[in-house]
Amino acid sequence: MKKLLLALLILSSLGCRKTKSIADKTPDPPKMRCGTILVTPTLDSFVYPTFYVTTVVAFPEGNEMVHFSGDVTGDHDSSWYLPRYDKDSSFCITVP
Numbered sequence: 001m002k003k004l005l006l007a008l009l010i011l012s013s014l015g016c017r018k019t020k021s022i023a024d025k026t027p028d029p030p031k032m033r034c035g036t037i038l039v040t041p042t043l044d045s046f047v048y049p050t051f052y053v054t055t056v057v058a059f060p061e062g063n064e065m066v067h068f069s070g071d072v073t074g075d076h077d078s079s080w081y082l083p084r085y086d087k088d089s090s091f092c093i094t095v096p
Contacts, residue, residue, distance in 0.1 A: 035060070035064075037058075037086070037089050041054065042054055042055070
């Protein structure tokens with residue numbers, strides 16, 4: 001009788017395996033850190049197609065000077081970036 005109970009216990013434990021769901025297979029979304037732009041950004045340089053911008057951003061942890069860059073297409077007169085990165089607008093960066 002003890003052997004039968006032990007065998008049932010072993011068989012039932014083998015049947016209880018964790019199944020992976022789709023949620024377990026998807027990668028975690030990147031962590032974002034957001035703040036508010038305090039001053040109108042200044043264009044540091046523009047070497048087609050890449051622009052380099054500096055501004056001060058108010059993050060919850062404190063104010064920081066932020067340097068960032070991006071690529072553009074077409075002709076620009078060096079003021080194209082201002083509406084997108086205007087003072088008091090949101091600014092988010094990906095945290096590694």
